[in-house]
Amino acid sequence: MTTPTQKAMIRFEDLRQEFTLSGNTFTALDGVNLDIADGEFVTVVGPSGCGKSTMLNAAAGLLDPTSGRVMVDDREVDGPSTRTGVIFQQYALFPWLTVRKNVEFGLELKKIPAKERREIVDHYLELVGLTRFAEALPKELSGGMKQRCAIARAYAVNPEILLMDEPFGALDALTRVHMQEQLLQTWTKERRTVMFVTHDVDESVFLASRVIVMAARPGRIFKEIKIDLPYPRTEEIRLSDEFAHLRTQVWEAVYHQPGVAEAHQ
Amino acid sequence: MAPKESIVQNKIPPAAGGIPTRKDALQTGSSALSKKSGKPSGRKLSRKALLAINVASVAAGVAGWAAVSAAGLVGLPGPVEVLVRGGELLADGTLAEDTGASLARVLSGFLLGSLLAIPIGFLMGWYQVGRAIIEPWVQFFRTIPPLALLPLVMVTMGIGETPKIFVIFLAAFLSCVISTYQGVVSVDKTLINAARVLGANSLVIFRRVVVPASSPFILVGMRIGLGAGWATVVAAELLAAPNGLGMRMQQAQQFYDMPTILVNVLVIGVLGLLMDRLLLMIEAHLTRWQERR
Ligand SMILES: Nc1ncnc2c1ncn2[C@@H]1O[C@H](COP(=O)(O)OP(=O)(O)O)[C@@H](O)[C@H]1O
Numbered sequence: 001m002t003t004p005t006q007k008a009m010i011r012f013e014d015l016r017q018e019f020t021l022s023g024n025t026f027t028a029l030d031g032v033n034l035d036i037a038d039g040e041f042v043t044v045v046g047p048s049g050c051g052k053s054t055m056l057n058a059a060a061g062l063l064d065p066t067s068g069r070v071m072v073d074d075r076e077v078d079g080p081s082t083r084t085g086v087i088f089q090q091y092a093l094f095p096w097l098t099v100r101k102n103v104e105f106g107l108e109l110k111k112i113p114a115k116e117r118r119e120i121v122d123h124y125l126e127l128v129g130l131t132r133f134a135e136a137l138p139k140e141l142s143g144g145m146k147q148r149c150a151i152a153r154a155y156a157v158n159p160e161i162l163l164m165d166e167p168f169g170a171l172d173a174l175t176r177v178h179m180q181e182q183l184l185q186t187w188t189k190e191r192r193t194v195m196f197v198t199h200d201v202d203e204s205v206f207l208a209s210r211v212i213v214m215a216a217r218p219g220r221i222f223k224e225i226k227i228d229l230p231y232p233r234t235e236e237i238r239l240s241d242e243f244a245h246l247r248t249q250v251w252e253a254v255y256h257q258p259g260v261a262e263a264h265q
Numbered sequence: 266m267a268p269k270e271s272i273v274q275n276k277i278p279p280a281a282g283g284i285p286t287r288k289d290a291l292q293t294g295s296s297a298l299s300k301k302s303g304k305p306s307g308r309k310l311s312r313k314a315l316l317a318i319n320v321a322s323v324a325a326g327v328a329g330w331a332a333v334s335a336a337g338l339v340g341l342p343g344p345v346e347v348l349v350r351g352g353e354l355l356a357d358g359t360l361a362e363d364t365g366a367s368l369a370r371v372l373s374g375f376l377l378g379s380l381l382a383i384p385i386g387f388l389m390g391w392y393q394v395g396r397a398i399i400e401p402w403v404q405f406f407r408t409i410p411p412l413a414l415l416p417l418v419m420v421t422m423g424i425g426e427t428p429k430i431f432v433i434f435l436a437a438f439l440s441c442v443i444s445t446y447q448g449v450v451s452v453d454k455t456l457i458n459a460a461r462v463l464g465a466n467s468l469v470i471f472r473r474v475v476v477p478a479s480s481p482f483i484l485v486g487m488r489i490g491l492g493a494g495w496a497t498v499v500a501a502e503l504l505a506a507p508n509g510l511g512m513r514m515q516q517a518q519q520f521y522d523m524p525t526i527l528v529n530v531l532v533i534g535v536l537g538l539l540m541d542r543l544l545l546m547i548e549a550h551l552t553r554w555q556e557r558r
C-alpha cells in the first residue's frame with residue numbers, strides 16, 4: 001500500500017454550498033469534511049447530482065462556498081491556483097490551439113522561456129503518448145487522445161494537486177481501462193495528490209487508495225472505504241477476489257444507501 | 266470549391282415533425298462510417314458532378330434569357346447586346362469609375378462599421394452595464410432599414426460622400442455588433458475555467474479565450490454586414506450620387522437604356538458574390554479549428 005504522509009494536502013472543513021436558481025435556494029453540499037493526504041489518490045463516487053463536481057470545483061477555487069472552507073496545504077482556497085491542476089469532464093481543450101499550444105498555455109502564463117517550455121511540453125506529450133500529434137488540432141483527436149492532451153496540459157504546469165472530474169466518463173470501456181492504467185503509471189512516476197471524481201464503481205476501486213461515497217439531497221459524504229490493494233495495480237488485481245469484494249462494498253454503499261429512501265420523501 | 270455552411274446556418278435546428286426521424290433512418294441505414302451523411306439525398310454526388318450541374322444551370326438561365334429577349338416579350342435586351350454595352354462602358358471608363366466609387370463607399374463604411382462593432386460587441390458581452398447601455402440603441406436601430414435614415418442623414422450631413430458612407434457604416438455595424446455580442450456570451454464557461462486554473466487573469470482570458478472563441482461569430486457578422494452594406498450602397502446611389510453603379514442605373518432608367526441597367530445589375534451581382542466568397546474563404550481559413558458537422 002502507499003504510505004501517504006500524515007499531512008493533509010486538501011482539507012474540506014464543514015463545506016456547505018448553496019445555489020440560487022430563479023429564487024430557489026438549493027443545497028448542493030452540506031457538512032462536507034474530508035482530509036486528503038499529500039500524495040494520496042482518492043476517488044469520489046456517487047449518484048449523479050450528489051455534488052461531486054461541486055466539491056471538486058470548490059477545491060479548484062472556482063466557487064464561493066456558502067459556509068465552511070477548503071484548505072490546500074493549510075491555506076484557504078480563495079481562487080484558482082496553478083498549484084492545483086483541473087481536468088474537466090468535457091476535456092475543455094482550446095479548439096483553436098494545437099495539442100502543443102494547448103499544453104504550452106499554462107507555461108506561457110508562467111513566463112517560462114520558450115526553450116524550456118518546449119522541453120516541458122515534449123516531456124509531457126511523450127508521457128501521455130501524443131508526441132506524434134503535437135501539431136494536430138483538438139478536432140482531429142479521438143476522445144481518449146483529447147483527454148490525454150488535457151492531462152498533459154494540467155501536468156505541464158507541475159501542480160501538486162490534480163482534480164479530475166469524470167475524466168474518462170465519455171470513453172468506451174476498453175479505452176477507459178487503458179486510460180486508467182496509464183493514469184496510474186503516470187501517477188507512480190510523478191506523484192501528486194489526486195482527487196478523482198467518477199460515477200463508475202469499478203474505476204473508483206481500481207484507482208484509489210480510498211473511495212469516498214457520496215449521498216444526494218443534500219450532497220454529503222456517506223462513507224469512506226479504504227482500498228488496501230497494492231500499487232502498481234495490475235490486471236491480476238483487477239480480477240482478484242479482494243478487488244471483487246471491495247467493489248461489492250462500494251457498490252452497496254452507492255446503490256443501497258439507507259438514507260436514499262428517506263431523502264427522497 | 267464546395268460551399269461551406271456558416272455557423273449561423275449550422276445553428277438552425279432541424280425542422281420539427283417527421284423530417285428528422287426520416288433523416289435518422291437514412292443515416293442508420295447507410296454506412297455508419299460516413300459522418301457526413303444525413304443529407305436529404307442518400308447518395309453523395311462528387312464535387313465535379315455538382316459543379317457541372319451549377320454550370321449547366323447558369324447556361325440554361327442565360328439561354329432562357331436569350332430566348333425571352335429574342336421573343337421580344339418584355340423589351341429585354343439579349344445577352345449579346347448587354348455584353349457589347351458592357352464592353353463600351355468598360356472602354357470609356359464609366360464602368361471602372363462607377364465600380365470604384367461604389368466599392369470605395371461600401372468598403373470604407375464596412376471597415377468603419379466592423380472596426381467599431383467588434384469592441385462594442387465585446388463590451389456588451391463582457392460587461393453587464395455596457396450591455397444595458399448599448400442594447401436598447403442597437404435593438405432600436407436594428408428595426409430601421411439603414412436606407413430609411415438616408416433622408417435624415419442627408420439633411421444633417423449634406424449630400425457628399427459622408428451620408429452614404431454613414432448609412433453603410435450603420436448597416437455593417439448593426440449586423441456585426443449583434444453577432445460579436447452573441448459570440449462573447451456564448452463562450453463555453455468550461456474554457457474560461459480551464460484558462461483560470463492554468464493561471465489566466467481577466468485580461469488573458471479575454472485576449473486568449475474570448476476573442477478566439479467568438480471569432481467565428483464575428484466573421485459571420487462581418488460577412489452579413491458586407492452583404493447589407495453592398496445592398497445599401499446601391500440603393501443609396503439610386504437616391505443621390507455623382508457616380509456609382511446605382512446612380513448609373515438610375516440615370517439609364519431615364520433614357521430607357523436597358524442594356525446599361527442590365528450591365529450594372531450584373532456587375533452588382535457578380536461583385537457581391539465575389540466579396541461574399543472572399544470573406545467566406547477568409548472565414549473558413551481563420552476558423553478551420555472548428556468542428557464541422
Ligand atoms: N452553478 C450551479 N448553479 C445552480 N445549480 C448548480 C450549479 N452547479 C451545480 N448545481 C446543482 O447542484 C447539484 C450537484 O451538482 P454537481 O456537483 O454537478 O453533481 P455531480 O457532479 O455529482 O453530478 C445538482 O443538482 C446541480 O443541478
Ligand SMILES: [Mg+2]
Nearest residue numbers: 052053054165
Ligand atoms: Mg459532475
